Amino acid sequence: DGGITQSPKYLFRKEGQNVTLSCEQNLNHDAMYWYRQDPGQGLRLIYYSQIVNDFQKGDIAEGYSVSREKKESFPLTVTSAQKNPTAFYLCASSTGQGNGETQYFGPGTRLLVL
Amino acid sequence: AQSVTQPDIHITVSEGASLELRCNYSYGATPYLFWYVQSPGQGLQLLLKYFSGDTLVQGIKGFEAEFKRSQSSFNLRKPSVHWSDAAEYFCAVGANQAGTALIFGKGTTLSVSS
Numbered sequence: 001d002g003g004i005t006q007s008p009k010y011l012f013r014k015e016g017q018n019v020t021l022s023c024e025q026n027l028n029h030d031a032m033y034w035y036r037q038d039p040g041q042g043l044r045l046i047y048y049s050q051i052v053n054d055f056q057k058g059d060i061a062e063g064y065s066v067s068r069e070k071k072e073s074f075p076l077t078v079t080s081a082q083k084n085p086t087a088f089y090l091c092a093s094s095t096g097q098g099n100g101e102t103q104y105f106g107p108g109t110r111l112l113v114l
Numbered sequence: 115a116q117s118v119t120q121p122d123i124h125i126t127v128s129e130g131a132s133l134e135l136r137c138n139y140s141y142g143a144t145p146y147l148f149w150y151v152q153s154p155g156q157g158l159q160l161l162l163k164y165f166s167g168d169t170l171v172q173g174i175k176g177f178e179a180e181f182k183r184s185q186s187s188f189n190l191r192k193p194s195v196h197w198s199d200a201a202e203y204f205c206a207v208g209a210n211q212a213g214t215a216l217i218f219g220k221g222t223t224l225s226v227s228s
Binding site for chain 2: 004033035040041042043044045048058074081088090092098099100101102103104105106108109
């Protein structure tokens with residue numbers, strides 16, 4: 001089955017700790033995205049990548065970092081600089097071909113602070 | 115500024131009744147419009163999208179939406195709601211550029227009463 005997987009489903013972070021959220025896709029998509037979802041706020045873009053070894057900051061990139069070393073993987077690190085990390089994190093991918101391309105979403109990771 | 119507005123935060127509809135969820139957008143170029151649905155704790159699933167052509171778009175699960183350029187709207191409709199339609203619905207707008215992120219509304223939560 002083709003799709004997007006995110007792990008873990010739940011993640012707990014201690015004060016001062018960096019944590020990494022995994023996102024893997026086997027759709028052969030060039031573009032990948034990270035969104036943060038807070039209740040009543042919709043989805044806000046953290047980072048996106050249009051191609052391997054390249055990525056751009058979204059609207060709320062402060063306190064986050066990403067890498068794109070492989071086409072199928074786009075991990076997100078929540079650093080200790082992110083003071084309010086509790087949220088639901090969604091990864092998405094698309095073909096990167098334009099023409100109204102659809103973004104497909106993973107099941108999400110819920111990050112909680114201890 | 116580019117934005118998407120979903121005026122209704124929460125709507126309750128009786129099972130079997132019709133449904134209309136509102137979406138208004140502000141976008142400088144030709145918009146590509148999407149409706150996604152999210153069940154609690156899950157990722158987003160695409161219901162339908164408007165890319166070009168016929169302004170009345172049919173989607174999955176019996177949903178449809180109509181693009182009205184003059185009103186900057188893309189309202190979602192369903193003639194008869196089922197209890198399983200209870201979820202959160204997001205409208206989003208995107209550009210005709212490869213690998214660009216979507217701009218999401220804040221969502222409308224749909225409750226279905228029996």
